[in-house]
Amino acid sequence: MISFHPTEEELAFLEVAKDFAKKKIRKVARTGEVNLKVNEELVEEARELGFLSLELPEEWNGLELPLISQVQIMKALSYGDLGIVQGLPSAGDAAPFYRIMHNYSQLQSVKEKYMDQPDYCSVLIDLCKTSDFATTELVVKRKGNNYELNGMTEPVRLARFAESVVLFAFDQEGQAVILLVQDNKWTVQEGDYRLGLLASGLGRLVFENCVVPANQVIVTGNDAEKIMKKVRTRKFVLEAAKQNGLMEAALDYTTQYTTERKAFGQEIAKFQGVSFKIAKMAMETRIVNHLMFEAALKADEDSQSAYGLALRALHRAHKGVRFVTDAAVQLLGGHGFIQEFPVEKWMRDAQAQVALYGRESNYLLERGTELLTSEGRVSVE
Amino acid sequence: MISLELSEQQKQIKEMTHWFAEHEIRPIALEADKLGKVPDDWLHQVNQMGIHLNTSSFGGGGKETSQGKKKKEREGNRMGVIATEEMAWGDPAVTLSLPGAGLGGPPIESSGTPEQKERFLSIFTNDKPRWGAYALTEPEAGSDASGVKTTAIKVNDGYILNGQKIFITNGARASWVVVFATVDPKLGRAGQRAFVVEKGTPGFTCTKLVKKMGLRANETAELLLEDCFVPTENLLGGEKLYETSESKPSGFQVAMKTFDSTRPIVAAMAIGIARAAYEYTLNIVRREYPKQGKYYYLACQILAEAEQNIQAARLLTWEAAWMADLGIANAKEAAMCKAYAGQMALDVCSKSLELLGPTGLDGHLVEKLFRDVKVFDIFEGTNEIQHLVIARRQYAPYGLRV
Numbered sequence: 001m002i003s004f005h006p007t008e009e010e011l012a013f014l015e016v017a018k019d020f021a022k023k024k025i026r027k028v029a030r031t032g033e034v035n036l037k038v039n040e041e042l043v044e045e046a047r048e049l050g051f052l053s054l055e056l057p058e059e060w061n062g063l064e065l066p067l068i069s070q071v072q073i074m075k076a077l078s079y080g081d082l083g084i085v086q087g088l089p090s091a092g093d094a095a096p097f098y099r100i101m102h103n104y105s106q107l108q109s110v111k112e113k114y115m116d117q118p119d120y121c122s123v124l125i126d127l128c129k130t131s132d133f134a135t136t137e138l139v140v141k142r143k144g145n146n147y148e149l150n151g152m153t154e155p156v157r158l159a160r161f162a163e164s165v166v167l168f169a170f171d172q173e174g175q176a177v178i179l180l181v182q183d184n185k186w187t188v189q190e191g192d193y194r195l196g197l198l199a200s201g202l203g204r205l206v207f208e209n210c211v212v213p214a215n216q217v218i219v220t221g222n223d224a225e226k227i228m229k230k231v232r233t234r235k236f237v238l239e240a241a242k243q244n245g246l247m248e249a250a251l252d253y254t255t256q257y258t259t260e261r262k263a264f265g266q267e268i269a270k271f272q273g274v275s276f277k278i279a280k281m282a283m284e285t286r287i288v289n290h291l292m293f294e295a296a297l298k299a300d301e302d303s304q305s306a307y308g309l310a311l312r313a314l315h316r317a318h319k320g321v322r323f324v325t326d327a328a329v330q331l332l333g334g335h336g337f338i339q340e341f342p343v344e345k346w347m348r349d350a351q352a353q354v355a356l357y358g359r360e361s362n363y364l365l366e367r368g369t370e371l372l373t374s375e376g377r378v379s380v381e
Numbered sequence: 382m383i384s385l386e387l388s389e390q391q392k393q394i395k396e397m398t399h400w401f402a403e404h405e406i407r408p409i410a411l412e413a414d415k416l417g418k419v420p421d422d423w424l425h426q427v428n429q430m431g432i433h434l435n436t437s438s439f440g441g442g443g444k445e446t447s448q449g450k451k452k453k454e455r456e457g458n459r460m461g462v463i464a465t466e467e468m469a470w471g472d473p474a475v476t477l478s479l480p481g482a483g484l485g486g487p488p489i490e491s492s493g494t495p496e497q498k499e500r501f502l503s504i505f506t507n508d509k510p511r512w513g514a515y516a517l518t519e520p521e522a523g524s525d526a527s528g529v530k531t532t533a534i535k536v537n538d539g540y541i542l543n544g545q546k547i548f549i550t551n552g553a554r555a556s557w558v559v560v561f562a563t564v565d566p567k568l569g570r571a572g573q574r575a576f577v578v579e580k581g582t583p584g585f586t587c588t589k590l591v592k593k594m595g596l597r598a599n600e601t602a603e604l605l606l607e608d609c610f611v612p613t614e615n616l617l618g619g620e621k622l623y624e625t626s627e628s629k630p631s632g633f634q635v636a637m638k639t640f641d642s643t644r645p646i647v648a649a650m651a652i653g654i655a656r657a658a659y660e661y662t663l664n665i666v667r668r669e670y671p672k673q674g675k676y677y678y679l680a681c682q683i684l685a686e687a688e689q690n691i692q693a694a695r696l697l698t699w700e701a702a703w704m705a706d707l708g709i710a711n712a713k714e715a716a717m718c719k720a721y722a723g724q725m726a727l728d729v730c731s732k733s734l735e736l737l738g739p740t741g742l743d744g745h746l747v748e749k750l751f752r753d754v755k756v757f758d759i760f761e762g763t764n765e766i767q768h769l770v771i772a773r774r775q776y777a778p779y780g781l782r783v
Binding site: 001002003004005006007068255256259267269270272275276278279280282283286287290291293294297312315316361364365367368369371372 | 667689
């Protein structure tokens with residue numbers, strides 16, 4: 001039965017998450033950006049509250065929550081500040097991979113780390129996104145039973161703190177492979193980042209003749225491709241949720257600001273140019289929420305349609321977060337542009353997030369191809 | 382628990398209405414548009430099948446019975462939007478012409494006395510097709526529903542109504558019309574009342590059937606009330622309601638409450654139209670477009686965006702309907718779904734025509750859908766009015782009225 005009501009358990013979790021977002025995360029947003037990392041006290045609190053291990057399997061001491069619960073919590077946390085949430089050391093984008101593959105013996109060393117250290121930091125490098133074009137190259141060659149890596153990744157979050165790397169790649173013969181790289185067999189090129197998500201440990205990983213032994217080759221071939229698709233599905237939905245949290249923050253902040261700010265003798269909210277924009281921001285925020293919910297529900301069911309819905313949700317979240325954060329800056333006028341108000345940071349973070357998590361037009365193209373080659377109805381499954 | 386699964390009952394109604402839309406409505410869509418009416422024999426036939434356009438579904442969620450058992454959750458609003466989407470997918474003009482209380486149903490359901498509900502809503506039987514209608518708009522009062530000029534002067538046993546109503550769906554053929562009028566213009570909204578004016582009442586006439594850009598098969602009437610006597614028992618809710626209630630209800634509130642229920646229905650119709658255009662175009666692109674190159678990529682992007690926007694509108698609509706079923710205030714959500722769906726549907730039809738190219742002008746359904754859909758961004762409150770409603774609700778927690 002169609003319902004938009006969270007469970008009692010989710011509501012309880014959300015209350016804690018919202019409180020943490022408003023009272024803790026929001027407060028350290030600026031300092032995190034200056035220090036280029038999230039302060040340890042906040043990481044410790046997030047760890048204690050379980051926010052670093054929502055996706056990790058219970059056997060790894062994680063909470064293993066359904067995606068529909070996680071998206072609500074991630075959204076609530078990101079309401080505090082997306083830059084901070086993206087900088088919390090954790091399994092990061094590799095978490096869905098660990099969840100799906102948690103029984104694999106090759107991952108036992110990672111499991112042991114997470115058992116008592118949920119802020120152990122992993123990075124997922126996905127070189128297999130068929131629709132993406134990279135300006136830098138990381139070459140993955142199979143040499144006997146081993147693989148050798150040479151080259152540099154594009155910028156990824158948590159790179160500076162990474163202790164494990166999960167790599168999705170095609171080898172020289174075009175075979176898909178998933179590798180686990182540990183023991184700091186890479187260097188980090190830190191770069192010159194100024195746009196946004198500055199506390200998220202942005203950097204490029206550089207590999208030079210890095211040999212990945214056979215026991216860290218997790219899976220290859222068709223199985224690898226299937227796993228990659230499932231991981232991407234979950235990752236896309238979780239990122240859409242975080243972006244939706246940022247959208248809601250910008251919407252609420254701007255709504256309140258426009259009730260207080262006066263021009264021409266009245267609150268600027270009373271001008272329809274302002275209030276209608278607020279209405280559009282509210283609609284777009286709600287739309288992203290619902291598309292993200294639908295994708296999460298389908299991912300929880302392990303439905304065939306989940307990947308396409310996740311693509312759709314993230315595409316809309318990209319578009320939505322750019323629109324809403326820009327509108328927020330616009331409605332604050334000059335105040336939106338200066339750092340005494342949070343919205344300029346939110347707009348920068350939004351654009352950086354969009355740059356990190358895939359090109360909008362590619363998502364549309366991929367989704368469109370899926371629609372043209374499948375039944376293609378706007379179906380209710 | 383958050384869920385977007387249809388209940389068994391919802392699945393059944395969806396399948397049934399889709400079957401009807403595909404096999405009965407769609408085949409007559411282009412012909413009805415050309416004729417400027419839905420054939421009478423077709424209307425008789427579907428009426429005998431018991432198929433009506435019912436937009437009424439009020440009431441809250443499952444309440445406790447005297448035995449303490451929880452009643453089954455109400456799902457009429459969700460069923461309504463699901464069914465309406467399917468019917469409008471078949472054809473919106475034919476759907477709006479289906480017999481039944483139509484948009485006149487919700488105000489009677491929400492504000493009528495039990496006797497009025499019985500008297501006006503029980504006439505929709507299978508012997509012959511009958512319609513209800515809803516008359517709010519006037520030449521000088523459309524979006525500003527509080528500016529209604531039609532007057533209602535109290536006389537013995539009733540009221541004398543004078544005024545003009547325009548853009549009234551099924552207004553000429555309706556057995557009764559819910560008419561909004563003011564008992565005292567100085568009272569503003571508080572002076573408004575809703576009356577049920579029955580066909581054949583002296584002084585109540587249809588002066589014109591208008592010709593339109595689209596929805597040509599559906600009747601749109603102009604109505605005139607000239608010293609039209611309406612008995613007190615046709616005042617919606619009865620006089621006692623206005624005398625005794627502390628909340629001082631008015632016809633304006635009746636009109637607004639109606640919108641909370643009908644806007645999701647109108648949004649669902651727009652979604653059905655958009656879906657029809659999208660699916661029609663998708664089939665042609667699959668069949669006739671190259672499988673690679675710039676036109677293929679163009680089509681991929683346009684279709685992916687259309688599909689996404691349709692689903693976005695549908696989820697907003699479901700949310701508004703779900704809230705109505707549970708008795709949760711939904712004015713903001715009802716306005717959101719209507720605002721978004723109306724504009725989205727026009728855009729999808731326009732982009733579909735773009736994909737079809739000049740060929741789309743010649744005897745293709747999408748051309749008709751484009752003409753039909755524009756008004757969905759206008760009636761039941763224009764897009765701008767929806768934005769105003771959303772903004773007002775958004776600012777309400779801060780104590781600011783915009």
